[in-house]
Amino acid sequence: MTRQQLIEQIREKRSFLCVGLDTDLNKIPEFLLDFEDPIFEFNKQIIEATEDLCVAYKPNSAFYETRGVKGWESLVKTAQQIPNTCLSIIDAKRGDIGNTSAMYASAFFDRNLSGMSFDAITIAPYMGSDSVKPFLEFSDKWVILLALTSNQGSQDFQFSKDLGDEFLFEKVIQKANTWGTIENLMYVVGATRGESFLDIRKHAPDHFLLVPGVGAQGGSLEDVCKYGMNRDCGLLVNASRSILYASSGKDFAEKAREEALAIQKEMALQLEKAGF
């Protein structure tokens, strides 16, 4: 999906919601355990219940890798289930020396090899340019680079100023801006970061930002929009647990929809306020 197509989806659906598919066998409704692939069945019903309310889905690979071969099968099927009207993001946080990164890239981008062709992948920037470039070499694909994450531990390195008068996350963005463009590079910025979005926008005024941390982690959608929205919206706000596990009963998909709808309505108001 191109940047322009993503913007059109946001305009049409009045939503910049990304539904995180962090699907945990211990948390899904018990009756699903009778299905041959309970994880896929859960995801399928969640996607069917929310696809008109969101513009992206983001399976986190950890939740699939933990189940070995069965987990990979669920992930492949889930990737194929995500509709074309939504950006498919694999949250895998990869990045290694060049030839290894090339293998990761084909694992998640090359359908002929792996059965999966996600539109985008999350990447850790720590190993530098040669660890990121193999992902950027795929046309029509996105790298979403970790910039300022939502967790407490982000203080350890990302807020360090040891290299001068700017935070490390600012240096990461400045450098990475030379590797990709606004057409193939986004940044992860946690919803818990409030006014730090102003610092992010100083360096990346036009990039899309993937923003996890609303819902279960308590980030404020209003603040994210106030400090982070740009003229193209420029935001994909992710919620995983608060949507997926809104109910543990047979009505889980219906309740997930209600939760997604509440977020979408707030997003529609924010888009209108911004004149989008």
Ligand SMILES: O=c1ccn([C@@H]2O[C@H](COP(=O)(O)O)[C@@H](O)[C@H]2O)c(=O)[nH]1
């Ligand atoms: O800074 C980051 C980067 C990634 N994540 C991931 O997003 C989701 C958040 O899930 P919730 O249940 O909505 O809290 C999850 O997959 C994280 O690994 C993040 O939270 N923060």
